[in-house]
Amino acid sequence: MSQLLIKHCAAILTGDKQQPRSSARDIRIRDGLIAEMGELDTITDEIVIDARDCVVYPGxxxxxxxxxxxxxxxxxxxxxxxxxxxxxxxxxxxxxxxxxxxxxxxxxxxxxxxxxxxxxxxxxxxxxxxxxxxxxxxxxxxxxxxxxxxxxxxxxxxxxxxxxxxxxxxxxxxxxxxxxxxxxxxxxxxxxxxxxxxxxxxxxxxxxxxxxxxxxxxxxxxxxxxxxxxxxxxxxxxxxxxxxxxxxxxxxxxxxxxxxxxxxxxxxxxxxxxxxxxxxxxxxxxxxxxxxxxxxxxxxxxxxxxxxxxxxxxxxxxxxxxxxxxxxxxxxxxxxxxxxxxxxxxxxxxxxxxxxxxxxxxxxxxxxxxxxxxxxxxxxxxxQVLGLNTGRLAPGMAADIAVYRLDDPRYFGLHDLAIGPVASGGRASLKALICAGKVLMQDDVITGVDLSELGRDAAQAVKTLQQRAAV
Ligand SMILES: [Zn+2]
Missing domain, CATH: 3.20.20.140 (Metal-dependent hydrolases)
Structure with missing residues (x-):
């Protein structure tokens, strides 16, 4: 499995009670886990996700x-x-x-x-x-x-x-x-x-x-x-x-x-x-x-x-x-x-x-x-409720990570970028979404999902359900 490096994070909320914020700027992912956090140099063949101006949360x-x-x-x-x-x-x-x-x-x-x-x-x-x-x-x-x-x-x-x-x-x-x-x-x-x-x-x-x-x-x-x-x-x-x-x-x-x-x-x-x-x-x-x-x-x-x-x-x-x-x-x-x-x-x-x-x-x-x-x-x-090794950004934890890009005006003007995705609500676009070390979304796109087609399928299915429920 290839290695990933999330680099230049503007802010990180960790999901941890004692240390809810991390001063790390970079997160290295290896074999589905978070390997290191800190100021990290790129290694050859590593895929780099540029998280400049992005806020990072656990998935x-x-x-x-x-x-x-x-x-x-x-x-x-x-x-x-x-x-x-x-x-x-x-x-x-x-x-x-x-x-x-x-x-x-x-x-x-x-x-x-x-x-x-x-x-x-x-x-x-x-x-x-x-x-x-x-x-x-x-x-x-x-x-x-x-x-x-x-x-x-x-x-x-x-x-x-x-x-x-x-x-x-x-x-x-x-x-x-x-x-x-x-x-x-x-x-x-x-x-x-x-x-x-x-x-x-x-x-x-x-x-x-x-x-x-x-x-x-x-x-x-x-x-x-x-x-x-x-x-x-x-x-x-x-x-x-x-x-x-x-x-x-x-x-x-x-x-x-x-x-x-x-x-x-x-x-x-x-x-x-x-x-x-x-x-x-x-x-x-x-x-x-x-x-x-x-x-x-x-x-x-x-x-x-x-x-x-x-x-x-x-x-x-x-x-x-x-x-x-x-x-x-x-x-x-x-x-x-x-x-x-x-x-x-x-x-x-x-x-x-x-x-x-x-x-x-x-x-x-x-x-x-x-x-x-x-x-x-x-x-x-x-x-914790589900008994999984996820939900916290720290070395050794599963690499389930959301990298938010706060590029909508609702996030402009924030004094503390880290709180944006929750405090301002809405939908912050995703620079990347990673689960078990795999990239599920990049530049706000889910590979293989056509949203317009899904919208049409949903509208058609709603009509079908309405007809069946009316009988
Ligand atoms: Zn319920």
Missing amino acids: WVNTHHHLFQSLLKGEPQGLNLSLGGWLAATPYRFRGAFDEQTFRIAARVGLVELVRSGCTTIADHHYLYWPDMPFDGAAILFDEADKLGVRFVLCRGGATQSRGLESDLPTALRPESFDSMMADVDRLVARYHQPHDSAMRRIVMAPTTTLHSTTPHELRESARLARQLGIRLHSHLSETVDYLDAARAKFGMTPLQFCAEHDWIGDDVWFAHLVKLLPEEIAMLGAAGSGIAHCPQSNARLGSGIADLVAMELAGVKISIGVDGAASNEAADMQSETHAAWQLQRARKGMLAQPRYAGGTFEGGGDAASIEDVVRWGTSGGA
Whole structure:
């Protein structure tokens, strides 16, 4: 494998907590790893990437997504609804409309969108499963991720329970049997799962929701099987107040207590959302070393609220960032997501400010999260949640690196270039994007991807889905 040298970086954010900035100007990459950082001389036959005026971050790690939703953006029936209504109006109404071709285009749109934001690791919570599935979604997802050269973590979702009578449901909403679901997890692990920490492919046990998707007994059994297979556990939790009501009504406890009772807690578990956690749940989650995939744009779009990352991090919860499916955010890329995370944590704290005469102790939330915090959450935080040797720029780490060129006027006038990609939002163009030492993008172009053609394919696929869902 040829050697790469990224030279003359204007600024580097490392994703590290202790040393969030590096004074290095050059980064040498060898055999998929960062070999050296500092002032480095070019070696013969080394490919040099000129990063003059560029800002360098670790490749983003997106820890929660539903790629099939990339063709359901701005769907009018669900646009102004909260989670429960939106689920029925948009993702569930359309799920049976997908076939192999539309699913592949959806996956491609979502993956390309992420890569163009500097993302190199993607965990997709894939839950389009029903009995006698007509296509193998997992194979398509791994294939599309492979073509782009990113790391891909398939969180195998699905359900064995349904709320309605099974025979009344359309095929695409019918549940699987627990045995067939677990047999598929076994198959996927044997075929794709790489246990080592520089994995390009991983499988995760991920029933769609812990409260509703399986019976309590099956939930405990799924945790046991996951640990037997050596894979991690992921699910949705406490996205809205409905989780608190449902857990109390069905089980007489809090949502997280229910998970803990069924072995769905620990340092191998991470949950998406966690918007409505009680203080005792935050303490419990932190003590267990579990993680969150924070999805601020989706939580804002659905009006669910803003997760309290600051309290969670203090309690020891591992913090990561996920874009969630594009049916609930319209922009499933890591630059807009981290920009939202930065602003919303500050807004959240500001909402809690009280006048001093009423006992208030602070004016606002300007100190709630720094850009360095957000970059760490979106890079090394995600890698920690997934158990990968990525997300941090230091010798010995995987060479997953985004080199941003701040050539759009929205970045002009910055006093500190390093914060531009997150603080100014938008989409900074990529001088280069590197994953496992391979160049995926150069001068803002993904080799082999025709964006105009992808746009036409997406528009056609949206029409097809609309026709099928209208029947
Ligand atoms: Zn989700």
